[in-house]
Amino acid sequence: MRGTLEPNRRDRGTLLAHSPAFFIRDLPIDGALILAPLSGYNDQPFRRLCREFGAALVYTGLLSASGIVYGSPRSAEMLRFHPDEHPLVGQLFGNDGDKLAAAARTLETHGADVVDFNIGCAEPKVVKGGYGAALLKDPVQIGYLVTRLVQAVRVPVSAKMRLGWDAASRNYLEVARILEDSGVAMMAVHGRTAEQQYGGHADWDAIAEVKQAVRVPVLASGDVKCVADIARIRAHTGCDGVLIGRAAIGNPWIFQGRDLPDVPLSERVPVILRHLQWMLEFHGAEQGLKRFRKHLRRYLTSTDVSRQQRHQWLEWDAATILMAELAEVATRLPTDIST
Numbered sequence: 001m002r003g004t005l006e007p008n009r010r011d012r013g014t015l016l017a018h019s020p021a022f023f024i025r026d027l028p029i030d031g032a033l034i035l036a037p038l039s040g041y042n043d044q045p046f047r048r049l050c051r052e053f054g055a056a057l058v059y060t061g062l063l064s065a066s067g068i069v070y071g072s073p074r075s076a077e078m079l080r081f082h083p084d085e086h087p088l089v090g091q092l093f094g095n096d097g098d099k100l101a102a103a104a105r106t107l108e109t110h111g112a113d114v115v116d117f118n119i120g121c122a123e124p125k126v127v128k129g130g131y132g133a134a135l136l137k138d139p140v141q142i143g144y145l146v147t148r149l150v151q152a153v154r155v156p157v158s159a160k161m162r163l164g165w166d167a168a169s170r171n172y173l174e175v176a177r178i179l180e181d182s183g184v185a186m187m188a189v190h191g192r193t194a195e196q197q198y199g200g201h202a203d204w205d206a207i208a209e210v211k212q213a214v215r216v217p218v219l220a221s222g223d224v225k226c227v228a229d230i231a232r233i234r235a236h237t238g239c240d241g242v243l244i245g246r247a248a249i250g251n252p253w254i255f256q257g258r259d260l261p262d263v264p265l266s267e268r269v270p271v272i273l274r275h276l277q278w279m280l281e282f283h284g285a286e287q288g289l290k291r292f293r294k295h296l297r298r299y300l301t302s303t304d305v306s307r308q309q310r311h312q313w314l315e316w317d318a319a320t321i322l323m324a325e326l327a328e329v330a331t332r333l334p335t336d337i338s339t
């Protein structure tokens with residue numbers, strides 16, 4: 001097991017060449033740029049890649065507490081962590097204290113460095129079950145569930161929230177204080193209500209208010225589309241860290257402070273190939289390629305690769321052919337195709 005079971009973690013942090021950006025209780029975090037939870041994208045290969053590119057911390061996507069407790073095959077796959085992806089936040093959703101506590105212990109046993117509680121997912125199937133952002137309507141229940149999680153594990157517990165259910169019930173300060181009083185060691189705030197889904201603008205002022213209201217580290221999320229936005233959101237909110245969400249898809253270079261148009265195709269191809277290789281190893285040939293396509297589509301944006309060529313690469317149903325083609329293209333770069 002990891003986490004606080006290792007003694008003197010803070011001491012270890014202070015021995016680093018540079019001081020950590022912040023601590024999640026006693027866990028040192030060596031930077032402010034963090035891979036956001038992105039269900040459907042941030043599986044083990046993508047988390048590993050983002051860590052390699054400099055993400056200081058990575059989240060899993062949503063993990064169902066019930067799925068973990070009942071040992072569903074999907075949950076088992078999502079609990080396979082790689083040594084290179086730590087420090088890692090495992091994110092749970094649920095609304096049953098016993099199941100959440102049991103799932104949190106399983107996450108800890110599998111090596112999660114932090115157990116996160118989702119109170120922000122606004123997907124219809126999640127809120128219909130009374131999970132995720134639906135819990136924002138019942139802050140007392142949030143307090144109870146977080147307390148159960150904190151009591152269940154030795155690693156730190158965090159939570160990721162939205163600003164409230166809708167414009168008329170933006171209870172983010174109340175929820176943030178309840179989270180802190182219940183023992184979270186960090187919270188992430190997506191600056192939208194559940195009703196907004198991903199529309200409109202993220203309210204960075206509200207995130208700044210949360211940062212002012214609590215003592216634990218706060219991570220800001222929403223509308224970070226490019227490198228310049230990272231400095232803007234940090235200055236605006238004073239937050240300890242920034243979650244990079246959609247902007248990381250197809251662009252792990254963002255963790256190195258580079259926007260995708262600044263990365264030539266010749267530099268992208270070896271990364272695309274490595275990412276694909278890891279996907280095939282992790283998910284198997286068929287599923288690995290299928291799940292990789294949405295990453296590939298994003299990797300190929302803002303290049304001179306023709307529409308037709310892009311289409312062909314996205315259509316291949318044999319990874320070996322796609323890999324051979326990309327490798328061949330790489331030998332011709334940057335003269336034939338370049339950004």
Ligand SMILES: Cc1cc2nc3c(=O)[nH]c(=O)nc-3n(C[C@H](O)[C@H](O)[C@H](O)COP(=O)(O)O)c2cc1C
Nearest residue numbers: 036037038039061062160190221222223224245246
């Ligand atoms: C495809 C997708 C999947 C997401 N999955 C999760 C999730 O599993 N858990 C969660 O807390 N947030 C999830 N989010 C929300 C993001 O973590 C983030 O808060 C939001 O996208 C705003 O940040 P961005 O503008 O940088 O993408 C997801 C967002 C997207 C677009």
